[in-house]
Amino acid sequence: MTAARRFDPARPFIVYVGPFAFPEGGAAARRILGNAQSLVAAGYQVLVLSGQQAPDDAVHPLGDGIFLASTSERDAEHLPNLLRLTRYATMGAKSRDWLERLETRPAAVILYSGYTPYILQLRGWCRTARVPLIFDAVEWYTAASPLGFATSPYLWQTEIALRWLIPKLDGVIAISRWLEDHYARAGLPVVRVPPTMDVKMTPVGKGGNDERLTLVYAGIPGRKDLLGVLLRAVATVDPNSERLRLNIFGPSAEDLKAYGLAVVPPSVTAHGPVAQATAMAGVARADFSVLLRRPDKVATAGFPTKFVESLAVGTPVIATLTSDLADHLVDGQNGLVCDDASPETVARVLERALAMTTKQKSALRKTARHTAETGFDYRRHTDGLQRLVEAVTCAKDAPTKRTGI
Numbered sequence: 001m002t003a004a005r006r007f008d009p010a011r012p013f014i015v016y017v018g019p020f021a022f023p024e025g026g027a028a029a030r031r032i033l034g035n036a037q038s039l040v041a042a043g044y045q046v047l048v049l050s051g052q053q054a055p056d057d058a059v060h061p062l063g064d065g066i067f068l069a070s071t072s073e074r075d076a077e078h079l080p081n082l083l084r085l086t087r088y089a090t091m092g093a094k095s096r097d098w099l100e101r102l103e104t105r106p107a108a109v110i111l112y113s114g115y116t117p118y119i120l121q122l123r124g125w126c127r128t129a130r131v132p133l134i135f136d137a138v139e140w141y142t143a144a145s146p147l148g149f150a151t152s153p154y155l156w157q158t159e160i161a162l163r164w165l166i167p168k169l170d171g172v173i174a175i176s177r178w179l180e181d182h183y184a185r186a187g188l189p190v191v192r193v194p195p196t197m198d199v200k201m202t203p204v205g206k207g208g209n210d211e212r213l214t215l216v217y218a219g220i221p222g223r224k225d226l227l228g229v230l231l232r233a234v235a236t237v238d239p240n241s242e243r244l245r246l247n248i249f250g251p252s253a254e255d256l257k258a259y260g261l262a263v264v265p266p267s268v269t270a271h272g273p274v275a276q277a278t279a280m281a282g283v284a285r286a287d288f289s290v291l292l293r294r295p296d297k298v299a300t301a302g303f304p305t306k307f308v309e310s311l312a313v314g315t316p317v318i319a320t321l322t323s324d325l326a327d328h329l330v331d332g333q334n335g336l337v338c339d340d341a342s343p344e345t346v347a348r349v350l351e352r353a354l355a356m357t358t359k360q361k362s363a364l365r366k367t368a369r370h371t372a373e374t375g376f377d378y379r380r381h382t383d384g385l386q387r388l389v390e391a392v393t394c395a396k397d398a399p400t401k402r403t404g405i
Contacts, residue, residue, distance in 0.1 A: 007059045007067045009104040013045035014389065016136075017095050017122070018112035019073050021052040023062060024276075027195075027305040031138060032112055033066075034196030035173065035385065037378040040065035042386035044107060049095055051114070057098070071095050092121030105129050108389050110173070112136040115161035123169065132170035132392035137162075137179045140301035171392040173385070175303045176323050191381075191388040194324065195305040197312055199377040204314040204369055205284025207361065212267075213244040213354050216286035216315070218279040219306050220250050224299060226292040226341050227251065228259035233346035234267060241267035243354055247286065249279040284313040287361055288353055291319040292341045299323060311372035316364040318349055328375055334368040 007013070016036060020028045036046040045065050051073030060068045071094040092114055099109070099122070109131055111118055119135075126133040141158045142149070149155050166172065167186035173193050174180035180192040208214030215234075221227040230246070238244050245267050248256070252272035256264050264270075271282070283289050289310040293299040299322035307325065310317050317335040319325060331337040336349050356364075374380070 005061060007045060011045055012107045013047055014039055014108050014110060015047045015049055015106045016110045017049040018114045019051040019091060020112060022048050022050045022068060030305055031195055034378045035193060036066050037198060038382045038385050041379060041382040049098060051095055071098055089117055092118035096121045096125050099125055105131055107393060108132045108134055110134045110136055116157035116165060119161055119165045134171040134173060134392060135166045135169050136173045138175040138302060140297055142297050171388055176301055178300050189388055189391045191384040193381045193384060194303050194376060195308045196376050196378040196381055199312045199372045202312045207365055208287040214286045215244060215246045216283050216289050218249040218283055224293055229292050229341055229343050229346055230290050231259055231261055232343040233350055235261060235265045236347045237350045238267050239265060241265060247282050249274050249282050280309060280313060283310050283315050286315050288318045289315050291317055293320055293322045294341055295322050308376045311368045314365040314369040316368045328371055334364060334371045
């Protein structure tokens, strides 16, 4: 970022609010940063109101028209379950109070996460202040089983928000086509924006530099990423660590025991939790990053940030085609496609990668970077976000909402 300047309430600004940490806060923070950069390029200041950090009414410049304040909404993690649940139900109240103290009204408020508690707190203030409330939709939560859903108040409130509350807001930023279609059918102005970043200023990596093929996985697998499938495929293709190496950033060696392998292949190195910059450096040094997911509702509604980050540093991706990846990942051009997420299919794709020449891998790297530049650089999405903000602003004075942004 360039040198910071003071926040100017006389200039148009947008408040990005939610129970996230910023600017260090994982994929959520990187999502917000990319969208904020697009909005700044459209002529707005962006004031990020973090609900996960210590309260600080001061507005701190981060550079390039982005500013930070915080409210510490998540201050009950240490309390007993009942008290924590009670406190959770009122989350967003501190952010609403903070907005009320603003001397100048923002052009719009964008809510990331927070769901039902935040919406109930913010929508009344936004209506009274005639400020559009936009939701940044990046996922659709589901439980592993009906019983899991029935016993999770958190999932209840997200389902209420996703199905009934968000469709009554003023607009949506959707991370995927599935979410775009869902909220467009509700009659909302919607713009689809995948994960974005400053690709132009992201250095391109050189890939693997030894005789073995270098693979990388970076992230927290959770229920979405099928890291166990990758481990079994690697064990099948290269049980003696003679042909490839797999670097894993996020899970530790102890975590890998949960995947049920009798022995983790010696070609696998688990680095454990690391800083984002360290993980990105590991991705840049790999021949391929690997992203395996099942085509379920969670994967379809979301969009993997790690896919974008891999292409940005020029590292091709081996992946199953979930979400909108088919729009961007072309087999043999900027990565390799797994037709399904079985260990046998992944092993066959790894054999393809092992058979590639240095020239072929270099061509994939060049195309991967080009894909990031043309599809995921924040500058490419400035116009869409600007049209959305203008549409919801106009809708405050119009009898009906516009759609098809």
